[in-house]
Amino acid sequence: MVSFATFLVILALLGLALQFVLNKWRKEPALDHIPTQQFPDGDNSRARYLTDLRYLLELGYRRYNKVGKAFKITIPIGGYAVKYRVILPKDHLEEIKHLSNDVFSWQLASRIIFAQDYTGAPDRGKWSGKALRVGIHQNLGDITTQLDQRIVEYFSSHLSQQKGSVDALNMMSFFIPTITYVTNALLVDSRLSSDPEWLRQTANFAVNRYGAADDVRKWPPYLANIVAPFIPSVRRLRAQREYVMEKMKPIYEELKASGQLRVDDKKLRRKGTFGYEWLWGGTPDDVTLRDFSDTMMRTMIAAIHTTAKTISVALIDLLTNPEMVEALKNEAQEAVSPDHASVNLDKLIKLDCFLKESQRLSPVFLFTMNRIVTQDYEFKCSGLRLPKGTMVTGPAAAIATDPDVFRDPGTFDGHRYYRMREEAKDSASSLVLGMSTIDSLGFGLGNQACPGRFLAVNNLKLMIARLLTGWELSLESRGREYKGPRPVMAYNDFSVVPPSEYNLRLRKL
Ligand code: HEM
Incomplete structure (x- = not known):
């Protein structure tokens, strides 16, 4: 039997030999x-x-x-x-x-x-960005109604409902499952979206993908390949990829059997109401189950943590600017219908501007x-x-x-974009949260920009409007109400890390 120490020595020697070859090549x-x-x-x-x-x-x-x-x-x-x-x-x-x-x-x-060659993280079909963009564009009205219903449902069952009761939540721990739940309801049908194991796994995809990439990057490239299969986060990620494929299989086969794979009439493919059907609408004819399930996994990864980070950062920005809370709350009360059944997103202009300022100073990437x-x-x-x-x-x-683009750029100014929109009425539409411009790259730019951004924007606005109208919100740090200044957000590598020392405190109205 080769001892573990001998195994490591052999591994290191192999690595050095490989480095030599690779450096040459x-x-x-x-x-x-x-x-x-x-x-x-x-x-x-x-x-x-x-x-x-x-x-x-x-x-x-x-x-x-x-x-x-x-x-x-x-x-x-x-x-x-x-x-x-x-x-x-x-x-x-x-x-x-x-x-x-x-x-x-x-x-x-x-x-x-994402060090995919080492971690085995799923690749993305070239076609999927466009398929998602088109699907979201064509179904945004229905998507928004669904999002709102699911948000109300989730908040009702996970937050105290009795008037005056108080919850204190770690934001990422609360918003990741919230967003996982509402996103799943849009992307897959109830076979999966009501399966607790599927929800648990999907909430975890992004953490595992980042974690596996981070763990692999602790090693130089020539060793990463050898070590990767032994790294626990990599093993988990690979197992998850197989799990997704197994779960997507019946859906994939059903789509095929229903004739939606027909190459002679692609319009047939676009009829569905779920994300997997829009994605299907944009697939090339020879898409495999692997492509399809990888794309589904990648879409969850792209959607959930980005949105959770954005709302966590935005709530910290909001609750350290008390004068904004009043303004946004009044606006939200106007936007929510008297019977609380719906939210008119067109009325949430100040909220849109506020979120854009939050994204400007602390973009996810x-x-x-x-x-x-x-x-x-x-x-x-x-x-x-x-x-x-x-x-x-x-x-x-x-x-x-x-400073040549934004006056006093380091200052958080929740009304900045509102004023900019008032001052430049002709170009106001380019200043809304979902619009990408060269001065606002939070969602990327051009034809490879985030295809899910209009869904993300509506999701963010609905969640915040529902929170502002249902609860009195504040921040707490170490068990006490926090009334200090807005903290500067930290980054790990290129990605924002919402500070975990601030909890969201909610008092039911
Ligand atoms: C606030 C939340 C979000 C942020 C900040 C965000 C940001 C981004 C950024 C910066 C990119 C790369 C764009 C580029 O490099 O030009 C991207 C790509 C992508 N995003 Fe988002 N995103 C968010 C939410 C979502 C949601 C909700 C979905 C899906 C429903 C989504 C799906 C995607 C996909 C599929 C891509 C890859 C594009 C491709 O395939 O070419 N994102 N996102």
């Missing part, structure tokens, strides 16, 4: 012509990168992007098949925003960012528009050449705090 695209931004104090460690990336990006944005130049940052964490991210200035992003996945690929970027260049590309706007395989991205958070 792997060619980084030549990016010497693009300057590298580093931390000025010389600490460019993995830990610094993971906790202080926002600062690094802002430095590079001001120094290079503002004068029309791209810059790059080194990715000092393992498990990445590329060494650099190239951060593009605005005009370059405008140039690529309509280019397809075949030229600037979101799919490939995501494969690298510090950069969006992650793409891999699939062929050598020369920018028309500048002549900059990028070799095939380069990873590019857009500095969403840095643009959002650029």
